[in-house]
Amino acid sequence: MEPALDLSRPLIPLGDGAITLGQALAGGGILLALGLLALVIAAMRAANHRAMLLEESRRQTAEAEARMAEILKAQSEMQGRMASMAEIFGSRQAELNQSIHQRFDSMTNRLGQSLTEHQKSTHENLSKLQERLVAIDTAQSNIQQLAGQVVELQSILSNKQTRGAFGQGRMEAIVSDGLPPDAYEFQATLTNGNRPDCIIRMPNGAPGLVIDAKFPLEAWNAIRKAEDPAQATEAARQFRRDMDVHIKAISEKYLIAGETQDTAFLFVPSESIFADIHEHHEGIIQKAHKARVVIVSPSLLMLSIQVVQALLKDARMREQAHLIQAEVLRLMEDVTRLDERVRKLQSHFGQAQKDIDDILVSSSKVTRRGQKIESLEFAAEKTTEAPAADKPADKSAESKTGQLRLRVVDPEEE
Structure with missing residues (x-):
């Protein structure tokens, strides 16, 4: 037989005393009871928590379902809005496409x-x-x-000869254009055997005017072609010498007392050369004046020709003065005869005007007589409307009618 369990036997020493087996078993039971109680409480708490979680889950599920319903409702509304927006966008897109096509067609037409x-x-x-x-x-x-x-x-x-022909041609053109053929002569021979380029015959038996067209152009071209001042100075010196020689030759050959004028013309075929001579070669101009030689340009020669032309015209008018006087006398006779005929025509017009005035007087008299006859007829119509029983009134009307008839017969009393 097994020995009995000793509950008083010390189990765990504690300080001065010790925990016995009974105390340990009692404490273990209590602890076990407490543990079971704790487990029950924990289970209850867990059940409550699960119930709360289930309730919370249900509540969240309901809320989720409500939210899902709202979301579905919002989604349906959104789908409707999306459909309407899609429809609007479709119409707008169609309009936009049409507008774009129209603009594209317009731009295409404009571009074309x-x-x-x-x-x-x-x-x-x-x-x-x-x-x-x-x-x-x-x-x-x-x-x-x-x-x-x-x-x-x-x-x-x-070339000197061709150059002379060029100046001669210009001079001849100016002279021939401004003067009649009998007023000039080219290459005429003077009494001393010299032949100037042109002689202009002056009016009234005056001596002729000599024109020379041989201008020394070589030295002038040398001045224009000079490359340095030294060459220009030498060319200018040579030009002055050539001009002096030519002016002297003109004065000696062409100025003949009683046959030519005291002054001769030296023709320069260029206005620029003429201006440059007057601007830079004053000594040549002075020597020419002393030698009674005038340097002329084309414009001055034309002006001189016009003066000669006026002189020739004046001389011819003086030569024809008696013819002009005779023509003037004949013209005065014609004017006198015209004046007489105008006066006769004026008298005829006066007589015709008088006849017209007489005709107007007669027509006015005829008009007045017609008006009197018209007033007489109206008076006769008024007398016929009088009553037949009123015989004195008839006699008075007849007497008035007789008076009116007498007045009509004898209108000269008026």
């Missing part, structure tokens, strides 16, 4: 018109450019021809 106008303008500009190019080509060919002519003129002026 612009391209057409630009093409037309370009074609016109090209045509004008072609015309201008043709004109430029023509001008270039003319310039080339002119350059050739200038070269030819330079070659002509480089």
Whole structure:
């Protein structure tokens, strides 16, 4: 047989005393009871917590369902709005597409018109450019021809004989254009055997005017072609010497007393040369004046020719003065005869006017007589409307009618 369990036996020493087995078993039971109680409480708490969680879950589920319903409702509303917006966007897109197509068509038309106008303008500009190019080509060919002519003129002026022919030609053109053929002569021979380029016959038996056209152009060209001041000075000195010799030759050869004028003309075929001589070579002008030689340019020669032409015209008028006087006398006779005929015509017009006035007087008298006859007829109609029983009234009316008739018969009493 097993020994009995001793509950008083010390189990765990504690200080001065010890925990017995009974105390340990009692404490363990209590602890176990407390543990079970704690477990029950924990289970209850867990059940409550689960119930709360379930309730919370249900509540959240309901809220979620409500929210889901709201979301579905909002989604349906959103779908409706999206459908309406899609419809609006579709119509707007159709309108936008139509507007874009219209604008694109308009821009295409404008671009086509612009391209057409630009093409037309370009074609016109090209045509004008072609015309201008043709004109430029023509001008270039003319310039080339002119350059050739200038070269030819330079070659002509480089030769003394051809240069003299050039000056002679210009002088002859000016003289022949301004004077009649009998007023001048080219290359005429003087009594001393010399032959000036031109002699102008002055009116009234006056001596002729000599014109020389041989201007020394070599020295002048040398001045223009000088490359340094020394060459220019030497060329100017040579030009003055040539001019002095030529002026002296004109004075000695062409100034003949009684046959030519006391002054001769030296023709310079260029206005620029004439101006440069007067500006830079005053000594040549003074020597020419002393030698009774006048240097003239084309414009001065034309002015001198016009003066000579006026003198010739005045001389011819003086020569024909008696003829002019006779013509004036005949003209006065014609004027006198015309005056007499005008006076006769005026008298005829006066007589015709008098006859017209008499006719107007007669027509006025006829008009007055017609008016009196018309008033008489009206008076007769009034008398016929009077009553037949009134005999004295009839007699008075008859007497008045007789008086009126007498007045009509004798209208001169008026």
